Amino acid sequence: MNNKFDALKDDDSGDHDQNEENGAQKDGEKEKTERDKSQSSSKRKAVVPGPAEHPLQYNYTFWYSRRTPGRPTSSQSYEQNVKQIGTFASVEQFWRFYSHMVRPGDLTGHSDFHLFKEGIKPMWEDDANKNGGKWIIRLRKGLASRCWENLILAMLGEQFMVGEEICGAVVSVRFQEDIISIWNKTASDQATTARIRDTLRRVLNLPPNTIMEYKTHTDSIKCLSCSPLLYEGRRDHVYKPELSTERDQYYE
């Protein structure tokens, strides 16, 4: 990995801009190299595919969260409870993490796995998420592990075909049911959200009558602070109301 950047840099300094376009590209690469370096000096090295590994379109980060009983679900305490597991850049690196983590169906308590593009926090407040929303599918107990695997494989393999729109996916293990969701950047982009819904149906092999609910993150944020009555008045924010279930207390 290092040698890749070093090689780029050597290439940079040795070359004397034979044509403008080439030069511009190389400058771009150089900036990237320097940015990566400054990040790595302060934090950690950029994750890149190993030799002979299969690169992914994006790097992704696994997160895990577990609600501490008794604490309010403010965004601050939420952020404290979300723990990074690690970042990967290739198919093989993904399996290396995944094979050493328990399946969601074997998690205990009120906990979640999140898989988001590197740099996007699994929080509504993140810049990539703040205008976004998510498709939510509630699953009866026993289905979460399989559905989660199919969901994230589709995401990593770029099966959704919605450009840059996908932010990440979450599986939430709850008391009586499990919930999987996939987050996208632009809640108002109906072509995108419809395509995500259709892809979900295909990759998850959902029965046609499965209820899927789209929820904007602004609605999710509002529900934390407003009364249920006030919230009812904001039903017009709900995208695809005909698909919405009873919008019960799903605040996560």
Next chain:
Amino acid sequence: MSSGSSCSQTPSRAIPATRRVVLGDGVHLPPGDYSTTPGGTLFSTTPGGTRIIYDRKFLMECRNSPVTKTPPRDLPTIPGVTSPVGDEPPTEASQDHLSSSPEDKPAGGEESQFEMDI
């Protein structure tokens, strides 16, 4: 035909479950717009640009790669999540990993931040 126009004509078509490409000759593929990954999966040009696409079957096959047998070097130890409940932390894998930086310590020290009621 240009790939741009063909993309814009079929924005809402369902994506086929399996990717099967049968080509009698090269004329169906605009040169330069399609390519393959080292594993043979087709790259194709989408409205968002060229993207690396893998189907589920291919991804599942990669699961058997020897490199996936050892945990990532910096995998944090979270009982019940990345290690069995009550088990001692796994010994640090000495496998050469993509990151060989010495400051990349395993995140075991952060465990206390995480309240677990076991």
